[in-house]
Amino acid sequence: MKRLAALVAACAVLVGGCGLNAGGRLPFEVGPGSIRPEPTLRDVPIRVGSKNFTEQILLAYIAEVALSAAGADVEDLSNIQGSNAVRQALEVGDLDLYWEYTGTSWINFQQQTVPIPDEQEQYDAVKKADLERFGIAWLRYSPVNDKYALATTREFAEQHGLKNMSDMVALLRENPSLGTFCMESEFINRQDGLLGAEKKYGFDVPDRNIKTFGVGAIYATLATGRTCNFGEVFTTDGRVLTLDLAVLDDDRKSFPQYNAAVTVRKEFLDRYPAIADVLEPVSAKLDNDVILELSVKIDGEGQDPAVVARDWLVKEGFVTVPAD
Template structure:
């Protein structure tokens, strides 16, 4: 190798070494969060809204901390996710004040404020923390088609109870068994439907639209209420408690990663019932993906960058 070629070779080696060093530095910076060793698992229940809110929480934590968020979304009904949290299979997920108080601990609810404070106090016995609400109240309700409402002159649950023996009820599986679901409504209002069917949340609206059922349970934030032109009946004896959504997290996880509470606090009171109806509609009616809808909403609210 002559002197010129040796110089060119040496220069090339030096240049390649510099490139590799710079690339390594950049790679180390880019993967700092991924290699931080900080890791949690986010869970959710098996319906669109809960998946959406869980995805929002996960994306916010990922954007504002160096914690890696694994996802176990769409796990199942309330009791399934609740058990997963207590068993440390997941470390946090979104739940509802009325569900915590009435379903998990079988205690009486009160006003929105009373139910929230009771939820916060009750979960401490299981070494959990119920954080502040996200803004919307997703209470249960009963709905019928306009034709059914007009035929039987239905405005309230008491009106419905009178004609319930002539009607078919189609509700979520867990609503059939929960104390704050059909058994409680049935007892308070003396409702006795001709048939009570359990089904998946998405199927309920197809069933009532197709005439297979006459009455369905619904969430007040469901987009399908408006899309299917359903009539919400008045809970005139105020059976259903408030169901304000909020993150629930294990105390040991919060002790390890206290920054999570600060990050999730930025979501406090950021979502209205109308927002949630719109977000649910983007997934259930327009067919968009939950992660994209969650991302767009967080960007719109200025909680993360696009």
């Protein structure tokens, strides 16, 4: 209980707190759809966490709404700062589940430096290692793949016929002056970031051609087309759509796979195996296009992420909204 109190207190000082409020519940009720009431989950307390960015908070609410429809007593502990903090909270039992990415676990928690290019193989390796080393179980992974990528403006891509990173490298060999990049400092020095891409594609970006920004500023700066021609982005970030950026395909697969999946302590899943029955069909319906569309509703239109999550689950028939 002391650990949980500390977690809630830590969440309270973050921007926006943890979800609606630290340790809060959903602000609405949902009824069953294709997700039916599950007797083994009725009134079971389940604490759902997330990291502190839009996609993660959205995924947390999707899990919370789905589990609520099954009858669980869900507690919202989303919007926690940093991968390590959320993961530690899961390991020590302050959280019961959250969505994690295969690449994050492989690089950060398993401390591997060489990514596995194939999605299934990356997932299998992470699932096995996490279970053996940490007692963390992974539900089946979703098609959501929030990878690193390089992007440019739509206009620049069309002007130079750029569809993938090999096209970009060929262009820079012909005209090195066009190789200006906006990146965060961590990405520049990571083997699963710029260093790995340079090695895989056989190119080199001089330090003078790199402008360093925080992740959020990269999108807006890149969209102006003035400071840099290329920038680091994430494939499921809604700003890719709202700013009409052209994401270059990583055709040689230099960046790790970052498929999202629900992670849960094995002992908790062993007690309540119906969690997988509830969440895995939902996970299978998610993909990058869905996440992009829903993220735009949150970041672009200012909609409440809990409502966006509920409405998508209603649309897909997983849950219903009870009549007044």
